[in-house]
Amino acid sequence: MDSVMRVQARFGQRALLLTTAAVPLTGWTVHAIAMHRKLAATRKDPLTGLLRRDAYTARARRILARHGDDTAVVMIDVDHFKDVNDDFGHAGGDAVLAAFGARLTAWADPRASVGRLGGDEFAVVLELPAGNRAHRLEQLVRMLHTPVVLDDGRTVDVAASVGAATPDVAGVRDLTQLQRAADAALYDGKHSGRAVLAMKGHATVPSVNGRRAGRPGTAVWGRAA
Numbered sequence: 653m654d655s656v657m658r659v660q661a662r663f664g665q666r667a668l669l670l671t672t673a674a675v676p677l678t679g680w681t682v683h684a685i686a687m688h689r690k691l692a693a694t695r696k697d698p699l700t701g702l703l704r705r706d707a708y709t710a711r712a713r714r715i716l717a718r719h720g721d722d723t724a725v726v727m728i729d730v731d732h733f734k735d736v737n738d739d740f741g742h743a744g745g746d747a748v749l750a751a752f753g754a755r756l757t758a759w760a761d762p763r764a765s766v767g768r769l770g771g772d773e774f775a776v777v778l779e780l781p782a783g784n785r786a787h788r789l790e791q792l793v794r795m796l797h798t799p800v801v802l803d804d805g806r807t808v809d810v811a812a813s814v815g816a817a818t819p820d821v822a823g824v825r826d827l828t829q830l831q832r833a834a835d836a837a838l839y840d841g842k843h844s845g846r847a848v849l850a851m852k853g854h855a856t857v858p859s860v861n862g863r864r865a866g867r868p869g870t871a872v873w874g875r876a877a
Contacts, residue, residue: 697768699746700753708767712777713827715765721820724780725830726789726847727838728756728796730772731811744802748810751800759792775831782820789816789847797845813842817850824855832857 695707703711716723730736730752737745749772756766756776764778780788796812815838819825822833833850836857841848 697753700750700768702753702756702774703765703767705767705769708765708769708775708777709827711765712767712775715763715777715779716819716825716827716830719779720825721818722779722781723830724776724778724785724816724818725827725834726776726778726792726814726816727831727834728752728774728776729813729838729842731813731843733772736808736810740802740806740808744806744808747802748800748808751810752796752812755795755798756792759788759795775834777827780816780818782818785816785818785849789814789849793845793847811843811845813838813844814847815839815841815850816847817854821852822850822855823852829855 695704696702697704702708712725716725730748733745733748736748740747749768752772752774753766753768756774760766760776761778764776766774766776768774793812793814796814797810800808800810802808815834815836817824817830817834817837819830822830824830824833830850833854836854837848837850840854
């Protein structure tokens with residue numbers, strides 16, 4: 653009987669030790685999960701859920717290094733966004749931006765880099781082989797031109813300008829140069845309702861900080877654009 657009681661006591665002590673050891677481990681796990689979530693949140697734009705510029709750029713460079721000529725850099729602007737804010741208020745404008753973020757996420761491959769660069773400017777970097785390129789870009793334009801329905805039931809007619817650049821056509825392989833080429837192609841087709849694929853000359857257009865010269869907020873030769 654005593655031997656049985658001693659065995660039970662040893663099992664009880666062992667269980668107590670395991671339980672005691674598990675408490676700080678569980679606390680650390682919860683802390684680590686919370687820190688991971690906070691870190692992930694800092695990498696994402698709170699309105700659209702898309703990657704912020706730094707996180708977008710880091711992932712985009714990895715995709716470009718992995719897929720080479722099959723990589724597409726796609727730049728997107730919301731057309732007449734100021735009019736949306738004027739007509740529907742900033743809440744309506746935010747709803748449009750959030751809708752664009754959701755549509756870009758739905759269109760892109762889950763492994764793509766989808767980012768909000770600021771304001772109404774977005775970018776997607778993804779694997780997009782030549783054989784499927786035109787169809788996929790046409791699909792994107794159709795998605796982005798679908799009206800947005802606000803929470804109060806009002807409908808916002810929306811449109812986007814889209815420019816794309818690929819290393820094999822644009823003739824450059826650096827992410828910044830590809831973004832510049834896609835940005836220039838976007839402005840070539842501004843308000844055209846179609847996606848424009850950058851050619852070799854698009855990568856050498858005048859630029860400021862890697863963006864097409866003439867964008868709001870840039871300056872060329874000392875003059876405000």
